[in-house]
Amino acid sequence: MANQKTHIVQRGEEVFVLPPVADLSPGDQWKIVNHTTEAWSVTLSAALCDDGGPGPVGVKRPVAAAAHLPLKIHMHAPKGAYEYQVVSKRGRKARGNSDPMVIIDM
Secondary structure (H helix, E strand, C coil): CCEEEEEEEEECCEEEEECCEEEECCCCEEEEEECCCCCEEEEEECCCECCCCCCCCEEEEEECCCCEEEEEECCCCCCEEEECEEEECCCCEEECCCCCEEEECC
């Protein structure tokens, strides 16, 4: 089981998720680190998180300004590519090269 970090960073007015693709395996620890002064919400598939249920229903997790969000990828997370969103309370979206993605590799 590996640990991986994804960072929320701001360059001027633009906010980015780096790296834009998180390559994870079931059971991995994933930390989303917010380096901005703004609070964000991370919405991802419920099938990915240990405390989520089955299926693609979105699970929303808050990440405060200058804080981090630890997530554990579910041991039975199905292999595949999943888009996720990082959105501020004001509705502004952070982006990768496009929408950020999680890839579950077995």
